[in-house]
Amino acid sequence: MRNLLLLILKYGSTLLFILLEVICFYIIISFNQSQGEIWKHSTNLLTGNINQRVQNTSDYFALEAINDSLLTENAKLLEAIINYRVFSKENEFQTYENLDSTLIEYNFVPARITNKTFNNRNNYITLNKGYQDSIKIGMGVVSSHGIVGIVRSVSKNYCLVMTILHSQSRISGAIKSNDFHGTLVWDELDPQSVTLINLPKHAEVSVGDTVITSGFSTVFPYGIDIGTISDYSIESNEDAFEVDVKLFNDISSTTHAYIIKSNKQDEKIEIELEGSDEL
Amino acid sequence: MNYNWFSILFRFVLLFSLQVLVFKRVNFEYGLLSYAHIYVYPLWIMLLPFKIPKPVLLIAGFVMGMSVDFFYDSHGVHASALVFSAYIRDFILRIVEPDIGYDLDQPFNIRRLGILWYISYTTLFLLLHLFFYFSVEVFSFVYFYEIMLRTITSLLFSSFIVFIFVLIINPKS
Numbered sequence: 001m002r003n004l005l006l007l008i009l010k011y012g013s014t015l016l017f018i019l020l021e022v023i024c025f026y027i028i029i030s031f032n033q034s035q036g037e038i039w040k041h042s043t044n045l046l047t048g049n050i051n052q053r054v055q056n057t058s059d060y061f062a063l064e065a066i067n068d069s070l071l072t073e074n075a076k077l078l079e080a081i082i083n084y085r086v087f088s089k090e091n092e093f094q095t096y097e098n099l100d101s102t103l104i105e106y107n108f109v110p111a112r113i114t115n116k117t118f119n120n121r122n123n124y125i126t127l128n129k130g131y132q133d134s135i136k137i138g139m140g141v142v143s144s145h146g147i148v149g150i151v152r153s154v155s156k157n158y159c160l161v162m163t164i165l166h167s168q169s170r171i172s173g174a175i176k177s178n179d180f181h182g183t184l185v186w187d188e189l190d191p192q193s194v195t196l197i198n199l200p201k202h203a204e205v206s207v208g209d210t211v212i213t214s215g216f217s218t219v220f221p222y223g224i225d226i227g228t229i230s231d232y233s234i235e236s237n238e239d240a241f242e243v244d245v246k247l248f249n250d251i252s253s254t255t256h257a258y259i260i261k262s263n264k265q266d267e268k269i270e271i272e273l274e275g276s277d278e279l
Numbered sequence: 280m281n282y283n284w285f286s287i288l289f290r291f292v293l294l295f296s297l298q299v300l301v302f303k304r305v306n307f308e309y310g311l312l313s314y315a316h317i318y319v320y321p322l323w324i325m326l327l328p329f330k331i332p333k334p335v336l337l338i339a340g341f342v343m344g345m346s347v348d349f350f351y352d353s354h355g356v357h358a359s360a361l362v363f364s365a366y367i368r369d370f371i372l373r374i375v376e377p378d379i380g381y382d383l384d385q386p387f388n389i390r391r392l393g394i395l396w397y398i399s400y401t402t403l404f405l406l407l408h409l410f411f412y413f414s415v416e417v418f419s420f421v422y423f424y425e426i427m428l429r430t431i432t433s434l435l436f437s438s439f440i441v442f443i444f445v446l447i448i449n450p451k452s
Contacts, residue, residue: 017337
């Protein structure tokens with residue numbers, strides 16, 4: 001305190017000078033238009049630059065939250081599109097302006113891939129959603145590029161997904177242009193292609209056709225992209241095509257996925273079981 | 280430290296009135312001369328006694344500057360320039376100090392210090408004051424050429440008026 005007083009005594013006039021100049025400049029900037037404009041412009045140049053840098057840095061730290069929110073947003077959009085597509089497919093003679101929430105059949109839960117394999121004979125990925133988020137065994141998993149796999153086991157916070165690159169994976173796929181359908185299996189060689197078997201002999205197949213999910217199972221809704229036909233062949237004694245499908249979705253580079261909850265799954269399984277009982 | 284307060288106050292009123300009532304209306308409309316303005320109010324600060332405490336000098340500059348600003352509608356510009364000039368008055372006095380030195384207890388005695396001293400003191404003071412003033416007025420050194428032009432032309436006329444002023448009223452305190 002004594003030092004402060006000494007300082008003021010010694011440099012008092014200089015401090016007063018600075019104080020008066022600050023007051024003057026404050027008055028100049030506040031009450032004179034042109035100087036005020038120049039001041040604002042100059043400080044904007046400076047603070048704008050600084051703000052930009054700070055924003056960039058804080059953006060970087062916020063990326064995870066932004067990613068998550070975008071993922072949720074994507075899930076919502078995907079949900080709307082898929083449900084609309086499914087609904088209009090099932091009710092072709094009617095047109096609907098918008099979907100009622102009671103009509104929504106599929107819900108999408110966004111998840112992050114925490115672990116994955118794609119070079120083994122049986123490949124799995126781990127997602128960071130478990131039964132806490134009401135994930136159940138048998139739910140389908142897709143990414144933004146296409147199909148990923150089916151949930152095989154669930155823990156509290158995680159679930160294990162049997163990918164389409166699995167020796168036991170059987171997924172119903174259809175050719176988009178004509179709806180002929182078969183079963184997708186993995187030939188255990190190339191992580192970027194699967195084989196469509198049991199495609200009827202009379203189906204029209206051509207290289208480049210898009211293969212989508214058929215929607216016959218409740219696991220995947222109708223119309224999710226799988227891949228394009230790269231090659232096809234038929235043995236003379238067989239009655240079905242064997243079609244090579246190049247996957248849209250490169251599982252090795254996928255980081256996020258959406259788990260599909262079907263609201264009508266139980267009902268559908270129930271009625272299908274009744275049918276098989278009678279047989 | 281007895282200052283002649285009446286004389287100081289009188290000079291304030293006189294210089295201030297001359298500035299805002301007369302010289303404010305003077306405009307030269309001939310070529311480069313249109314850049315010139317006459318500013319005599321800094322003379323008040325110049326002629327304040329030697330030994331006046333510096334804080335008082337600064338506040339005096341602020342008051343005179345703000346008063347002029349009210350009439351010029353240039354809020355704060357004259358004040359900041361005059362506070363600056365008041366602050367550097369000591370340095371200017373030291374630069375132009377004559378061989379015989381200042382008699383610090385006495386008021387400015389122009390007969391003793393000489394008319395040349397007076398001219399160099401006022402010119403240097405006005406130069407720095409006007410340069411600061413026009414810089415703040417333009418508020419950007421992008422227009423350095425214009426600032427210099429205004430400073431030089433205004434300096435010519437202002438010094439002349441200040442010189443005449445001291446012939447009419449010989450300040451004794």
